[in-house]
Amino acid sequence: MTEWITTPVEPGMLRGAVEVERTDRGVLPHRLPAWARRQFPDAGLAAMEARGSGVRLCLRTRATVIELEALPTKTVYRGGPPPKDGVYDLVVDGVTCGRGGIAGGNVVTVDLDPQSSDTTPGQPGAVRFSGLSGEEKDVEIWLPHREVTELIALRADAPVRPAPDHGRRVWLHHGSSISQGSNAERPTEIWPVVAASRAGVELVNLGFGGNALLDPFTARTMRDTPADLISVKIGINLTNTDLMRLRAFTPAVHGFLDTIREGHPDTPLLVVSPLLCPIQEDTPGPVTLDPESATPRFRAIGDPADTAAGRLTLTVIRDELARLVERRAAEDPHLHHLDGRALYGESDHAELPLPDALHPDTAAHRRIGERFATAVFGGPFAARDGRTRNTPQA
Template sequence: MTDWITTPIEPAMLRGAIELERTEHGVLPLRLPARFRTQFPHEYVAMAAAQPSGVRLALRTRATAVELDVLPTKMVYGGGPATADGVYELLVDGRQAGRTSVPGGNVRTVDMSTWAADTTPGQPGTARFTDLPAGEKDLEIWLPQNEITELVALRADAPVEPAPARGRRVWLHHGSSISHGSTAEGPTATWPALAASRGEVELVNLGLSGNALLDPFTARTMRDTTADLISVKIGINLVGSDLMRLRAFGPAVHGFLDTVREGHPATPLLVVSPILCPIHEDTPGPGALDQEAPALRFRAMGDPADVAGGRLTLNVIRDELARIVERRAADDPNLHYLDGRSLYGERDFAELPLPDELHPDPAGHRRVGERFAELVFGDGGPFAAEVG
């Protein structure tokens, strides 16, 4: 019989979270401060912020068995089936050592036309990892990137303490559902997590599904978050939501970058334009589900002729971002630009098409993560490590 030791879950154990919110069950990691809800109390933003993409428990212990009680919240979209159970991944001294899921929990049904949601309560479950190697070691338990996860209790068969900092640079990234990793096969397989691993940096992932929209509260969060490297990936959500016109887009980008620079005046800052997405390259949004398709697919509903009137497409956004960064870089030598098609372009689409016309599949995430690591963290890249 195992003699379990229960250890309170404290902020020092968590990496990648912006804030912890106390709940009736335990603690909820958030990737935006809870105060944003007073400015924009939108269900979909709150859901994205509470899905812990990139959030992990970092522990040091001699334990050979660890249990994490959680209350997951699964998503059901448009009356369809619940999404697959989220994946919890264990790393031991930086190496993959286990994967598991937690069935049950709450079920949140989302109306995709209004983003209103109803929640059916469920019961907590347990993510369990056993047969760990003996001796002192560092553990990371990565939480599901696409499943709200309340942390209820942490148990182990030996004392547990927060893992010490590894002295790595902190990379703060913001982007859309592609950065959030909604279609990745697990939390360490999102493209930002893959790139962070190759770049040997600590990831803080503010990829917010559907909500890379130049929101001031996101810019302020980035301003106030400690980081050594910062990137913002802008475009697909603005086109897909048909949120603004070209007249508003340029000043909004400048304002977002100005706010980030208030807290990070000289930090390397990379602006990344959208990866290739054929349905929106030259056709404005809004994007919508293709009701006639036999499987989940998106389509562009706008008229290319409206581009002359200021409607946004991915090509319009890339051109404008390149101009903005070029102008700002004259006074900001630590500001850089990357065309997203260098991460995933026409040749990649031919080899690894977007299954739903919008999001990469798991192989696509690997491709983007590998390319980002090479172009950005590699020799000569804007985030290359200093030698000496």
């Protein structure tokens, strides 16, 4: 019979979270701080920032069996299929070696027209990983990237403690649902995690589905978050929400970068323009679900002629970001630009098309992450000194 040692989940065990909220049951990781969460009324962003993309438990232990008790909150769309259980990935000494899920939990049902939702409460469950070696080892449990996870307790057959800080550089990234993980099946298969794993860096992923919108509170969060490397992927959500025009876009990007630079004046900072997305290359948003498609598929419904009046397309955004970064870089030698089509372009789309016309699948995520690691961590983010942490300047 296994003799369990129960350990509460403590904030010090978590990496990839900006803030950890204590709840009646345990702890809830957040990717935006409480002050920022008070500055937006959008329930969609509230759900996205609480999803555990890039968040992981990092432990040191000799345990051969580890069980995590948690309460998941899953999202389903009215009339759609029931939600899949989120995936928890187990990584031992840097090698992914297990996966599991927790059935049940809370279910949020969303109506798109009109936009509303209701929650059906559920019960906590547990995911168990067994057959581990009895040697001292680093154990990571990566949380599901598509659901909210309230962490309650760890049970193991040996003591567990927070893993030590190995002094890796911290990469802070912000982007859209593609950065959050979109259609990737597992949390270690989303492109930022693939890139971070290949580069040997610690990831803080501020990828928010539908909400990479140049929000000032996101820029201030990035300003205040310790990081050695920073990237921002800008564009796709601004077109598919049809949020602003070119007149507002350019100063908003400047303001976003200015705010980050207040806390990180010399940190390598990369601006990434959108990946290829044919439905929005030359057609403005908004984007809606295609009612004529048998499977979920998006389409852009704006008028391409409106680009003359400042409506945004991905082509317009790429051109403007390239121009803007080139001008700023004349006075900011640590600012860099990457055309997103170098990560996913026309030939990639021919081979690995976007299943819903908007989001890459697991294979495309892997390719994007590998290319980012080669192009960026082998280029502007290449290690050049012995610093392990860049603390924001007051």
